[in-house]
Amino acid sequence: MWASSFPFADLQLFPVAASKQATQIDQLYWFITAVSAVMTLLIFACLLAFAWKYRRRVQVESTQIEGSTKLELTWSILPFLVMLIMFAWGAQLFFAAQNPPKDAMEIFVTGKQWMWKVQYPNGGSEINALHVPVNQAVKLTMASEDVIHSFSIPVFRVRHDVMPGHYNSLWFTPTKPGHYHLFCTEYCGMEHSGMVGWVDVLNDRDYANWLAGGGTGTAGSLVEQGRSIFMQNGCSTCHLQDQQGRCPVLRGLYNKPVQLADGRTVIADDAYIRESILEPNAKIAAGFQPNIMPVYKGQLTEANVIQLIAYIRSLSPNEPASQQGDQQRPVVIAPTDANSSNSGTSR
């Protein structure tokens, strides 16, 4: 009935803090817990003291007390001020968690019932496992193929829901080499509790060995995989080789503002590119009405989309891989713009 060893032998009461964020969040956690403990003990002490001191005795009557506005205000305002500290501290850490450093290593995660597919920039991929080097910021960009999942690594204290139709990201900087759990933490159906895996934080030497060992099976870098899909699916016909200006040019597009046919201006970031591939009718670039791009939803997996995005990014070589576009004049991609765009990419 029991697991292999007596269960209490494994008993852990507090998780390891294996990332910079974890250490910071634990400090706040302990602050809130300490305040809570003090408040709890105060109330318990009063209850016990009053229960004893004012227990019913025949000769002693109760004293009718209406209240005290001063006391009410004190015990409302003071706790609220303490809570404001919790709020502000938590908000500050939360904001920091939204902004990965520019040099963060980008890894892509696709969740689908009931497994995690992890894709690395070097083209490797793994199922239900993540290998990262210690002391290097890592940003995970994630999407779901089906229902809502949630990716969490408890020792890093990170978590974010993984949505269908949408990219979400989280970032962390691991500080302690080790072998740690990753879990799906949004109920997603039958094998929700099977959608788990391992994160390996490796010191520099072990990480170099892992890369060299090619343990994840590299079939070219992510960019090369993306180029291969780009060719196989006919994207290059219009988007690289076409001289008739039937479609927006992709070279130099990434993270630039794009003017749409309906007058809006959007940034050509990861989400825009993903949507343009899977639902090209959603946002049509100005001058390209009516849309003639076929719909690729159902023909490409989220993993393929990630590979394509990596390739398209490589066509704008000086762009950092961030979600924020730069503030520039919109580039109106007019049909007569005959850019030569087929260097080095002939079939």
Add this chain to the structure above:
Amino acid sequence: MATIAHEIPQVAPEEVNYLNVEHGWKSWLLTTDHKRIAMLYLFSITAMFFVGGLMAVLFRINLLQPEGIFSPETYNRLFSMHGIVMVFLFLVPSIPATLANFLIPIMVGAKDLAFPRVNLLSWYLYIAGAAFTLYAIVRGGVDTGWTFYAPYSSTYSNSYVLAAAMGIFIAGFSSILTGLNFIVTVHKMRAPGMTWGRLPLFVWSNYATGLIQVLGTPVLAITMLLLAFERIAHVGIFDPNIGGDPILFQHLFWFYSHPAVYIMILPGMGVISEIVSCFSKKRIFGYNFVAFSSMAIAVLSFVVWGHHMFVTGESVYTGLAFSFLSFMVAVPSAIKVFNWTATMYKGSISFDTPMLYVFGFIGLFTIGGLTGLHLATLATDVATHGTYFVVAHFHYVMVGGMVMAFLGGLHFWWPKMTGRLYPEGWSKFSALIIFIGFNLTFFPQFILGYLGMPRRYQSYPPEFQALNVLSSAGASILGIGYLIPMIYFVWSWKYGPKAGSNPWGAAGLEWQIQSPPTTFNFDETPIVKEEAYNYGKLEEILG
């Protein structure tokens, strides 16, 4: 305390009361007497409590072993049905439909609620909703969790989602009608001299609850309808593959379900106010603050729903606003806890069973409420969302809080409702068992949650087993603790010593009439000349 026009004679053994005035199933199933309807509800929600409880026992057995015992499909249905039954068919109606239904007319000095037939209709709607839900259970259950998140529920689940959603849709109207009845009754049917400032705090709490029920539940109804529509017709409301937005579902769902958790605590807080003053023989400290805190909770409850969605992808600024507002809603709850404690100061405290439940409530609700701070704080919520930390938090407030208050209220008003006393030794013993079993079940879950154990997991890593075993052991003790009152309450109905009209020496209109009350409560409309909880004067009179 009310001055009634003429003396009510002491209870005689064979006097006519609402229970014996008529017999036969028609007199019960077609009754419009709020007290009989309260008893119909009490029987029904107790049955649903044990259905939901049985599911918990089963899945806690599964959690004894890391690899689980039941299949994932079975486990997923068990936890989903546990949540649906406990939230919609037990906690939401619990105190309002039973104790408040029974007591509010009497407490305001009226013969019945404003709309007696609507009250009966509300019970039938509850039964219809429960029937749909039981049908879903019997046919194989729902496996979406009580939260029904799309697109899993709208597109992927192969379980009885429609039946369960319809059950909830119908039961929601039961809740709306109860709330409506209370609101109108409190506004329009108070006896002469019963001003708002003289109302028992139990009335204030249930009034505030009624406001939430009436304003919030329609959103749940619409959400269930949209979900059904999406599931049947694939319209594209929530499924992103056909142009929908799954986050829309979450906003709609939590817009009701957050206020709903205040439906599931405010009435309990009202009970605590009544009991603590009676067993301290003291007026409530800070009556105005306690009354207005109920209203503040009702209002603020509608503007905090986004704290369930900090990690779903709502904008960080949205998260900021909801976090701040969630801290604000903590303040009125804290005010109540301080005022109850202060009521005991210089009181004359006795430790009858209802008061034991008050001590339990204040302790456990305090812990549960304070762990809400970890969840309201953005950064720590990231670490605890979707884990057992959340499960522990809400069980501390809903079970350690509301269910304890419900049991305390049942024990307090049992003599009034049935005219019988229950055995005090057994009742104290079971209160202790419940307290111990509860803490053993749920405290380890805080630890498990921060360690990272996700909720809704049929299997888990082996290092979590020790804490899970402790929790399951606690659950078995808690289950026994709940069974004991079932037995002695049923026993007392027939064999318990007869109770007088005021066995506790309590203030309040309900204690001035016979136990059990007559069908129309008062022979003549009482005229109220004193404020609530006038224990100083009461002692003079009772000697």
